Amino acid sequence: MPAPPIITSFLDTDAxxxxxxxxxxxxxxxxxxxxEFNCRNTTDYLGIYAEEIQEQVNHMRDVVITExxxxxxxxxxxxxxxxxxxxxxxxxKPEQVKVEAVSPVLPPQSPQFGEDGSKLVxxxxxxxxxxxxxxxxxxxxxxxVVQRRRRPHVGVPEALxxxxxxxxxxxxxxxxxxxRHFKVTDFGTxxxxxxxxxxxxxxxxxxxxxxxxxxxxxxxxxxxRRLGIPAIGTQAHxxxxxxxxxxxSLRLSQTHALQMWLREYPTCLGIALTDCITMDAFLADxxxxxxxxxxxxxxxxxxxxxWGEKALAHYRFLGIEPKEKVLVFSDGLxxxxxxxxxxxxxxxxxxxxxxxxxxxxxxxxxxxxxxxxKMVRCQGRPVAKISDSTGKLxxxxxDFVEELCNTFKVASPVTSHPVA
Numbered sequence: 461m462p463a464p465p466i467i468t469s470f471l472d473t474d475a476x477x478x479x480x481x482x483x484x485x486x487x488x489x490x491x492x493x494x495x496e497f498n499c500r501n502t503t504d505y506l507g508i509y510a511e512e513i514q515e516q517v518n519h520m521r522d523v524v525i526t527e528x529x530x531x532x533x534x535x536x537x538x539x540x541x542x543x544x545x546x547x548x549x550x551x552x553k554p555e556q557v558k559v560e561a562v563s564p565v566l567p568p569q570s571p572q573f574g575e576d577g578s579k580l581v582x583x584x585x586x587x588x589x590x591x592x593x594x595x596x597x598x599x600x601x602x603x604x605v606v607q608r609r610r611r612p613h614v615g616v617p618e619a620l621x622x623x624x625x626x627x628x629x630x631x632x633x634x635x636x637x638x639x640r641h642f643k644v645t646d647f648g649t650x651x652x653x654x655x656x657x658x659x660x661x662x663x664x665x666x667x668x669x670x671x672x673x674x675x676x677x678x679x680x681x682x683x684x685r686r687l688g689i690p691a692i693g694t695q696a697h698x699x700x701x702x703x704x705x706x707x708x709s710l711r712l713s714q715t716h717a718l719q720m721w722l723r724e725y726p727t728c729l730g731i732a733l734t735d736c737i738t739m740d741a742f743l744a745d746x747x748x749x750x751x752x753x754x755x756x757x758x759x760x761x762x763x764x765x766x767w768g769e770k771a772l773a774h775y776r777f778l779g780i781e782p783k784e785k786v787l788v789f790s791d792g793l794x795x796x797x798x799x800x801x802x803x804x805x806x807x808x809x810x811x812x813x814x815x816x817x818x819x820x821x822x823x824x825x826x827x828x829x830x831x832x833x834k835m836v837r838c839q840g841r842p843v844a845k846i847s848d849s850t851g852k853l854x855x856x857x858x859d860f861v862e863e864l865c866n867t868f869k870v871a872s873p874v875t876s877h878p879v880a
Contacts (some may be wrong), residue, residue, distance in 0.1 A: 475693030497582035507578025508559030599650035648820030700736035731754035756786030762848025790814035
């Protein structure tokens with residue numbers, strides 16, 4: 461029997477996708493982009509699920525925004541009427557997505573769950589303003605298809621059981637005063653066990669008598685609308701990647717990306733992602749006018765303590781009081797690591813922690829997948845995400861990576877040594 465659609469609401473996506481799409485719609489509506497899927501878990505053989513994933517991609521043709529959802533977005537100050545009219549007519553185009561199972565060159569090592577060792581290859585290509593929306597539903601589809609096939613007898617009850625244990629341990633280890641200003645946002649859409657699990661977890665966090673005040677919001681617009689909580693998110697790596705080909709020069713790409721974001725959102729959505737190239741390269745371009753205009757920064761790779769110390773030092777060097785800014789930590793956190801970062805930096809600045817997989821795919825016996833869908837080309841030319849962590853490089857052209865690293869004077873992840 462055909463599986464029912466996993467994505468049934470147009471707003472079942474992360475907020476930053478709509479925020480970026482509006483900026484692209486207003487400024488770069490004719491730009492073409494390409495994206496590629498990557499599973500960083502090298503022992504996950506996902507090709508066997510390609511047919512079912514393709515079926516879910518085909519279902520996306522029927523996912524359209526409702527008038528009720530449009531009315532909700534219209535109440536938010538960041539959205540403009542012409543963009544909402546565009547969303548009313550927007551339709552997903554499954555033909556932009558290619559899903560394949562590629563047989564391995566060598567026999568797989570210890571395949572599990574009946575997997576045959578084949579690799580899942582997923583690519584997306586089309587107008588950036590259209591293709592930009594595929595990332596989150598595609599990743600959520602892949603995660604749910606794989607997890608429910610692997611562990612079909614677990615779900616919401618098991619997720620809530622784990623959540624309750626984690627919350628009990630959290631409050632046993634931390635007094636109310638110690639975590640009084642602790643803020644957490646759900647960032648768990650793209651790697652969730654299932655849509656039902658994510659909703660159950662966020663509902664429970666919101667209703668919890670002790671933790672409820674600490675839930676600052678969710679990245680998922682559908683949950684934000686239905687639960688009456690803030691939708692959180694600004695921009696992703698692809699915003700900065702695209703400018704590597706859209707800017708007048710490669711060296712100006714980060715500055716141009718930051719300036720164009722402010723042009724679209726001069727008074728809101730002011731958290732800047734710092735690690736498309738590296739934190740050091742970002743701070744070199746984060747001048748006084750930009751640092752004053754942006755509300756804060758988001759960390760998504762590397763050592764979070766070292767990153768936070770660099771951010772504080774940079775604000776102070778620029779003569780800006782860090783207590784007027786926000787630092788958002790969002791790289792693989794759980795409740796324990798999140799509160800450690802909160803306590804480390806709460807005396808110096810405002811701290812918010814985005815927790816994803818460790819909330820929405822935390823079930824005993826279930827191993828979350830480290831999956832991403834990243835931009836690899838813009839206008840037919842290569843773009844790269846380097847980041848502050850080894851193993852997160854995404855680019856199909858190593859010559860371009862070398863050029864990027866030389867331009868920004870950062871260590872090359874390809875040659876593993878600093879460039880001149």
